[in-house]
């Protein structure tokens with residue numbers, strides 16, 4: 524488990540156990556859930572439609588043998604069922620505001636009963652953008668529920684009536700891979716439910732989603748030119764696990780994601796000029812587009828790298844990148860190359 528997340532989770536659960544620190548625990552839990560949810564937001568905003576139904580770890584043991592779409596559905600169906608059927612005793616979010624129709628899900632269950640190709644087929648049917656809105660609505664509703672809880676509530680246990688209600692809701696499949704959930708949840712008090720579906724369950728599946736997207740980016744990069752269009756090296760980029768590179772569909776380069784139509788201005792311009800990259804452009808030295816905008820602290824380094832490619836070629840560029848990364852400890856290449864592009868080019872040529 525991610526060490527930072529695991530520690531935050533542990534701290535919250537310790538604070539949750541004492542009346543004096545209960546409110547702090549709830550506040551920290553809500554903040555932590557926000558942090559975790561951000562990972563889902565980045566994934567939904569960054570990746571192409573097809574990323575959400577890929578099963579790159581088919582047959583593996585663990586939470587990662589799912590798709591990205593299934594993972595989102597599963598996390599928030601479980602939370603919605605537990606929060607509303609069990610704790611609040613009101614209508615689930617899925618059945619409000621037309622979520623079920625707009626997501627286009629063929630099931631209302633948690634999905635535990637699905638395996639392998641069934642998960643893929645299920646995921647293909649989902650409208651991921653609407654699924655994201657549903658996930659957000661569930662999260663916000665649960666946050667409100669958490670804020671309303673009093674310390675005395677967390678020891679509340681569940682009765683046979685709740686168990687029957689869960690069965691009758693048909694939100695948990697009768698399949699043996701799913702049905703056990705009903706007894707598992709009903710055996711817990713509210714504190715136990717906060718500790719699993721509302722926190723630990725998120726961590727396990729969001730970590731798995733990170734593994735899935737890292738793998739998808741890795742697959743996308745196979746055979747793709749690792750030299751970014753602006754002149755950076757995707758093979759050496761600190762965003763490598765998030766981004767498949769700007770020559771693939773998994774392009775989540777920061778300039779692309781915050782640009783109109785999610786197209787990096789350098790990529791757009793090179794496509795219009797019908798050139799392979801900025802290193803082939805006569806305007807490179809003075810260009811202020813995209814990555815080369817003066818307010819970008821990496822503009823000089825990017826320009827220098829593009830100039831290096833122009834002078835020495837891509838092969839030599841990738842070699843020098845490896846040498847620089849072996850020699851120095853840094854995250855962004857501008858930490859080593861600085862902001863003056865002529866100086867930066869010098870550094871690259873000396874390495």
Ligand code: SF4
Nearest residue numbers: 755757760766769776
């Ligand atoms: S962020 Fe840019 S340089 Fe990094 S991998 Fe993505 S396209 Fe390549």
Ligand code: SF4
Nearest residue numbers: 792801804807810812
């Ligand atoms: S004008 Fe700028 S962004 Fe466009 S190809 Fe030339 S260097 Fe790249």
